Amino acid sequence: MSDIPFAQRVKSIDASGIRKVFDLAAKLKDPINLSIGQPDFDVPEHAKQACIEAVKKGLNKYTQTQGIAELRAAIAKSCNKEFGWTGERPYLITSGVSGALMLAFLTLIDPGDEVLLLDPYFVMYKHLVSLCNGKCVLVDTYPDFSPNPEKIAAAITPKTKLLVLNSPCNPTGKVFSAKDLKAIADLARKHNLLVVSDECYNMFCYDEPFASMASYYDNTLLMRGFSKTYGMTGWRMGWCTGPRELIEKMTMLQQYSFVCAPSMAQIGALAALDCDVQDHAGEYRQRRDMVFDALGSTFGLLKPGGTFYAFVPAPRGMTGSEFCAKAIENNVLIIPGNVFSEQDTHFRLAYTIPQDRLAKGLEILVKLAKA
Numbered sequence: 340m341s342d343i344p345f346a347q348r349v350k351s352i353d354a355s356g357i358r359k360v361f362d363l364a365a366k367l368k369d370p371i372n373l374s375i376g377q378p379d380f381d382v383p384e385h386a387k388q389a390c391i392e393a394v395k396k397g398l399n400k401y402t403q404t405q406g407i408a409e410l411r412a413a414i415a416k417s418c419n420k421e422f423g424w425t426g427e428r429p430y431l432i433t434s435g436v437s438g439a440l441m442l443a444f445l446t447l448i449d450p451g452d453e454v455l456l457l458d459p460y461f462v463m464y465k466h467l468v469s470l471c472n473g474k475c476v477l478v479d480t481y482p483d484f485s486p487n488p489e490k491i492a493a494a495i496t497p498k499t500k501l502l503v504l505n506s507p508c509n510p511t512g513k514v515f516s517a518k519d520l521k522a523i524a525d526l527a528r529k530h531n532l533l534v535v536s537d538e539c540y541n542m543f544c545y546d547e548p549f550a551s552m553a554s555y556y557d558n559t560l561l562m563r564g565f566s567k568t569y570g571m572t573g574w575r576m577g578w579c580t581g582p583r584e585l586i587e588k589m590t591m592l593q594q595y596s597f598v599c600a601p602s603m604a605q606i607g608a609l610a611a612l613d614c615d616v617q618d619h620a621g622e623y624r625q626r627r628d629m630v631f632d633a634l635g636s637t638f639g640l641l642k643p644g645g646t647f648y649a650f651v652p653a654p655r656g657m658t659g660s661e662f663c664a665k666a667i668e669n670n671v672l673i674i675p676g677n678v679f680s681e682q683d684t685h686f687r688l689a690y691t692i693p694q695d696r697l698a699k700g701l702e703i704l705v706k707l708a709k710a
C-alpha cells in the first residue's frame with residue numbers, strides 16, 4: 340500500500356492490458372512485434388535538417404502559445420485547399436493530437452457530462468474523459484465497425500456533451516464513408532452536438548478518398564497530427580481547428596499547461612509539410628493487403644481501409660486475451676481487443692514491421708488458429 344494520497348482520477352486508470360503485453364515483450368528474445376502503434380519509417384531528411392538548423396540558430400525559446408505563425412499559415416493554406424474554406428479560421432498547434440484531446444476535454448467536460456465514443460475506441464479517449472470526471476457512453480460498432488447513426492442517436496441524452504469520431508480508426512482500421520459522416524452530421528445538427536474528429540491517420544487511407552467530418556459539419560473540432568504522417572511520434576506535434584471560441588479557450592488552457600508545442604519541432608513540422616509521404620502510404624497498403632490475404636478467410640477479418648492496424652476476430656471458442664497469450668507464447672506480440680473495447684473477442688495487430696517479418700508473424704497466427 341502506498342502512502343501517497345493519489346487522486347481518484349489516477350486510481351481509476353487501469354493500464355494493465357497493454358502493460359502485460361510490454362512486460363511479456365521484454366522477456367522474449369527477438370519477438371515478431373505486431374503491437375507497435377507507430378510508423379517504422381523515419382522523419383523526412385529535409386524536416387530533420389530544418390529542426391537541427393532551428394536548434395543551432397537558437398530557436399529554442401517558448402513560441403507563441405498558439406504556435407508559430409508560419410506553421411499555422413501553412414496548415415490554413417492546405418485546409419483552405421482541401422475544404423474550400425475562405426476567410427480566417429483559428430488554428431492551435433498542440434503537443435501532438437494527444438495534447439489537443441487533453442485541452443479539448445478539459446475545456447468542454449464538466450463532471451457528469453456524457454461523451455459518446457464508438458466502441459472499439461482509442462484507449463486515451465476513455466482515460467482522458469475520466470480524468471475530466473466525465474462519463475463515457477459507448478456505442479457499439481461491431482461487427483463491421485461502421486458508425487451507425489441510429490445507435491448514436493439512441494445514446495444521446497440531455498447530458499451528452501460531445502461525440503468523438505476517429506476515422507481512419509485505431510484500433511479497427513475502419514475508414515468511415517462520406518455517406519455515414521453525412522448522416523452523423525445531420526444527427527449532430529439536430530442535437531446541436533459538438534463533434535471531435537480525430538483524423539491523425541488521414542494519410543493512411545487505401546481504398547477510397549479520405550472523407551473528413553469537417554467537410555459536412557461546421558461544429559466540428561478537427562484534429563490532425565504529424566506523428567503518424569511523418570514518422571515523428573517523439574516530436575509531439577499536432578494541430579486543431581474549429582469554432583473560434585472553443586479554440587480560444589483551448590489556447591488559454593495551453594498557455595497554463597503545455598505553454599506551447601516544442602519550438603524546434605514546429606520548424607521541423609513546417610518543413611515536413613512539403614514532403615511527399617505517398618510512398619509510405621503505398622507500403623502500408625501493401626502490408627494491409629498481406630494481412631487481409633493471410634487472415635481474411637481463416638479469421639473472418641473484414642478488409643480494413645486505413646491506418647496500420649487490423650482488428651481481427653479471435654478464433655472460435657477463444658477470447659481475444661486467450662488468443663493473444665497463445666500468440667505471445669509463440670513469439671508473436673499482439674494486443675487483446677479488450678484494451679480498446681468492452682468486448683474481448685478480437686485482437687489488434689499493427690503492421691508496422693518489414694514485410695518479411697510480417698509474413699512470418701501472419702503465418703504463425705494462422706497456424707495457431709488452425710491448431
Ligand SMILES: Cc1ncc(COP(=O)(O)O)c(C=O)c1O
Pocket residue numbers: 376434435436437438461505508509537539564565566567572575576577
Ligand atoms: C486515434 C489516435 N489519436 C491520437 C493519437 C495520439 O497521437 P499524437 O502522437 O499526435 O499525440 C493516437 C496515437 O496512437 C491515435 O492512435
